[in-house]
Amino acid sequence: MQIHNERYGASLVVRVAGRLDAVSAPAFEAHCQQAIEGGERAMILDCGLLEYLSSAGLRSILIVAKSLGAAGGDFALANARGVVREVLEISGFLGMLRCLDSLDSLDAPTAQG
Amino acid sequence: MNCSIRTKLILAICLPLVAVYVLLLVIEYRLGKEQSLAQMRLHLAELAAHQAARLDTQLTDLAQVARSTADFLATFPPEKEDMLYGLIRQNLASNPRVFGTCVAFEPGAFKADLARFAPYGCRSPTGEGLFTIDIGKDGYDYTRWDWYLLPKLLGRPVWTDPYFDKGAGEVLMCTYSVPFHRGGRLQGVVTVDVSLEHLRQAMTDIDIEGGYCMIVSGSGTIVSHPRESLIMSESVFSLAEWYELPELAALGREMTAGNSAVRRIPDFETGRPKWAVIAPVPSTGWSLAAMVPEEHVLAPVYARLNRQTGLLLTGLGLTALAMLVVSGWITRPLKRLAAAAREVARGNLDVRVAGFRSRDEVREFADTFNRMLDDLTSSVEARIRETAARESMEREMQIARQIQQSLLPKVRPPFCGRAEFSLDAANEPARVMAGDFYDFWFVAEDRLALVIADVAGKGPPAAMFMAVARTVIRSFSTANRTPAETLSIANHLLAEENEEQMFVTVFFAQYNVCTGELIYANGGHNPPLVARQDGRVEMLDSPGGALLAAWDDADYENRQTRLDPGDLLLLYTDGVTEACNEEAGMFGVDGLKGLVLKLQGAPVDQICREVLQCVNDHRHREAQDDVTLLALKREA
Numbered sequence: 001m002q003i004h005n006e007r008y009g010a011s012l013v014v015r016v017a018g019r020l021d022a023v024s025a026p027a028f029e030a031h032c033q034q035a036i037e038g039g040e041r042a043m044i045l046d047c048g049l050l051e052y053l054s055s056a057g058l059r060s061i062l063i064v065a066k067s068l069g070a071a072g073g074d075f076a077l078a079n080a081r082g083v084v085r086e087v088l089e090i091s092g093f094l095g096m097l098r099c100l101d102s103l104d105s106l107d108a109p110t111a112q113g
Numbered sequence: 114m115n116c117s118i119r120t121k122l123i124l125a126i127c128l129p130l131v132a133v134y135v136l137l138l139v140i141e142y143r144l145g146k147e148q149s150l151a152q153m154r155l156h157l158a159e160l161a162a163h164q165a166a167r168l169d170t171q172l173t174d175l176a177q178v179a180r181s182t183a184d185f186l187a188t189f190p191p192e193k194e195d196m197l198y199g200l201i202r203q204n205l206a207s208n209p210r211v212f213g214t215c216v217a218f219e220p221g222a223f224k225a226d227l228a229r230f231a232p233y234g235c236r237s238p239t240g241e242g243l244f245t246i247d248i249g250k251d252g253y254d255y256t257r258w259d260w261y262l263l264p265k266l267l268g269r270p271v272w273t274d275p276y277f278d279k280g281a282g283e284v285l286m287c288t289y290s291v292p293f294h295r296g297g298r299l300q301g302v303v304t305v306d307v308s309l310e311h312l313r314q315a316m317t318d319i320d321i322e323g324g325y326c327m328i329v330s331g332s333g334t335i336v337s338h339p340r341e342s343l344i345m346s347e348s349v350f351s352l353a354e355w356y357e358l359p360e361l362a363a364l365g366r367e368m369t370a371g372n373s374a375v376r377r378i379p380d381f382e383t384g385r386p387k388w389a390v391i392a393p394v395p396s397t398g399w400s401l402a403a404m405v406p407e408e409h410v411l412a413p414v415y416a417r418l419n420r421q422t423g424l425l426l427t428g429l430g431l432t433a434l435a436m437l438v439v440s441g442w443i444t445r446p447l448k449r450l451a452a453a454a455r456e457v458a459r460g461n462l463d464v465r466v467a468g469f470r471s472r473d474e475v476r477e478f479a480d481t482f483n484r485m486l487d488d489l490t491s492s493v494e495a496r497i498r499e500t501a502a503r504e505s506m507e508r509e510m511q512i513a514r515q516i517q518q519s520l521l522p523k524v525r526p527p528f529c530g531r532a533e534f535s536l537d538a539a540n541e542p543a544r545v546m547a548g549d550f551y552d553f554w555f556v557a558e559d560r561l562a563l564v565i566a567d568v569a570g571k572g573p574p575a576a577m578f579m580a581v582a583r584t585v586i587r588s589f590s591t592a593n594r595t596p597a598e599t600l601s602i603a604n605h606l607l608a609e610e611n612e613e614q615m616f617v618t619v620f621f622a623q624y625n626v627c628t629g630e631l632i633y634a635n636g637g638h639n640p641p642l643v644a645r646q647d648g649r650v651e652m653l654d655s656p657g658g659a660l661l662a663a664w665d666d667a668d669y670e671n672r673q674t675r676l677d678p679g680d681l682l683l684l685y686t687d688g689v690t691e692a693c694n695e696e697a698g699m700f701g702v703d704g705l706k707g708l709v710l711k712l713q714g715a716p717v718d719q720i721c722r723e724v725l726q727c728v729n730d731h732r733h734r735e736a737q738d739d740v741t742l743l744a745l746k747r748e749a
Binding site: 054055056058059062063066089090091092093094095096 | 567570615637640660
């Protein structure tokens with residue numbers, strides 16, 4: 001799993017590539033928690049390069065979404081496709097979290113973090 | 114080198130010592146030998162020169178006796194025989210070294226009528242008393258003897274070669290003859306005899322440690338030698354020839370040439386080396402030789418060498434003994450350490466080495482060894498404690514697993530004897546405790562509740578959450594509530610105070626066993642499969658409700674379908690479809706569909722068994738996730 005941050009205006013896009021499973025979920029969670037503690041309030045998980053999402057991955061997304069919500073921020077999913085979209089759909093995450101089909105509606109990327 | 118420290122120590126110290134000692138001895142021997150030989154040469158040369166000079170002086174003194182007598186007779190011609198005898202007696206009396214003396218007249222010179230007249234006086238061979246005779250009588254024709262002829266012919270005094278004086282002195286002697294003249298005519302010869310035996314005794318008296326002196330005449334004849342038999346019968350050259358000793362012949366040539374020299378020659382009898390020092394006796398043309406055997410010269414050197422060798426050997430022995438003792442001190446503690454180590458190797462960790470008095474490296478090593486054993490003992494004890502703790506933990510986990518398993522319906526096979534449907538389920542945890550569960554029970558007489566669920570995560574936390582979820586769902590599921598209502602209530606309850614953000618996916622259905630009606634709601638779970646009698650295998654249309662315990666405001670929807678006789682409903686968790694191996698990837702929904710199609714006609718217990726078997730075969734390693742199945746078949 002690789003994680004990249006990309007800034008689109010006020011939003012921080014977290015791009016996760018590879019597998020988000022029991023092995024990589026703690027790292028993803030820690031990465032996002034750090035961003036939240038750093039003051040990020042608008043985070044978008046870009047699933048475009050995500051290949052596999054397990055229940056542990058779902059749980060880590062839930063934890064991040066909830067702690068951002070508790071901090072008064074807003075969490076969204078973007079670019080979910082294929083198997084990953086299926087998992088998100090079945091688990092009801094697509095219904096419960098805000099989802100973007102693409103990042104086009106955001107401001108142009110300004111900096112990488 | 115494969116030997117003990119003790120041997121190594123002794124060898125390491127004694128071998129160099131031996132080498133040094135041997136070197137010392139060799140140097141000492143060489144130097145001592147050279148020094149002794151040099152001293153001997155010097156001493157012998159002095160001695161020989163001194164003795165030769167002394168002998169020369171003595172002979173000159175004797176010659177002087179003859180010369181003064183001759184002078185006297187030339188000046189005062191004797192008239193009476195008595196006077197001549199008196200002169201002879203006086204000469205003998207006053208010169209003890211003179212053996213005999215004679216005044217031999219030319220025929221007719223003393224008295225015209227006397228053909229030969231030679232009054233002679235000599236000592237008796239025993240050395241006591243003197244007697245005189247006229248050796249001109251009795252036909253002894255002295256005028257033909259060398260001692261008379263040589264001075265007469267040469268006209269000067271002459272030392273004769275040694276000879277046996279037959280008819281006169283009757284001993285081996287040599288003679289000094291002085292001619293005397295009157296009026297230009299030879300009157301006669303005055304002689305002085307020297308006994309070779311006297312000479313030999315004089316030579317014998319000379320003290321040469323272990324050696325002897327010899328005298329050789331101008332022609333090489335042995336004149337004096339401690340061995341009487343050689344005198345006059347052998348010469349150096351005859352000996353050299355007989356014994357084939359060229360060195361002796363060379364020495365003989367130097368002696369007859371009147372040289373002084375020091376030579377190392379082999380003894381003509383034993384062949385052992387000896388040292389010969391020669392010095393000339395000018396008056397007679399003789400040569401004096403002092404002979405000393407080399408072994409005699411070197412005897413003190415050898416004696417000293419023996420003494421030193423003895424001392425060094427004693428020193429070496431003492432050193433070896435000291436090393437033996439010291440190495441014993443050094444190695445004894447090591448042996449104790451080795452014994453202790455062997456004891457440890459046999460498994461006895463209580464061994465300690467103690468009682469070292471000295472503070473040295475071995476003591477340090479022993480302390481370290483003891484410390485190491487202390488550490489080892491405590492770490493072994495710690496491991497035993499850990500193992501005990503782990504075993505007790507495992508026991509507890511096992512008990513927890515039994516409790517968890519007891520939460521699942523355990524009547525096998527369930528509902529045996531129901532004609533309208535058959536049902537079976539299987540649950541195989543990846544670890545000791547599972548996060549998956551299934552459940553079924555009759556909520557009403559004809560309605561069967563079916564649950565399959567998957568708690569996120571594994572192990573004890575998941576198991577505990579599973580227990581709670583199962584209890585909540587079973588408690589709030591009633592005949593009057595639809596599956597969606599039940600899920601909604603359960604979700605709300607589970608989401609409250611869910612600090613850990615656990616969640617569970619739940620598929621919940623109510624099946625009418627008489628009509629085959631199936632009403633269900635899905636809380637984020639994998640949609641079950643339905644294998645229809647006509648060979649279609651489809652995924653149940655799923656409304657996509659959120660998994661439980663994540664959001665307390667999640668909504669759930671009821672859906673409905675119908676099972677016809679022969680139709681098979683298969684509930685499963687993602688442990689089935691996501692079983693993975695590296696070559697073929699995930700087992701997948703398609704893999705499961707194909708398998709179900711194949712097994713559709715089989716009894717439900719066999720279906721469960723075979724699916725589990727296929728999933729296990731597909732996985733490349735140990736179980737990755739819990740695998741749970743529930744199969745329901747409408748029979749009539």
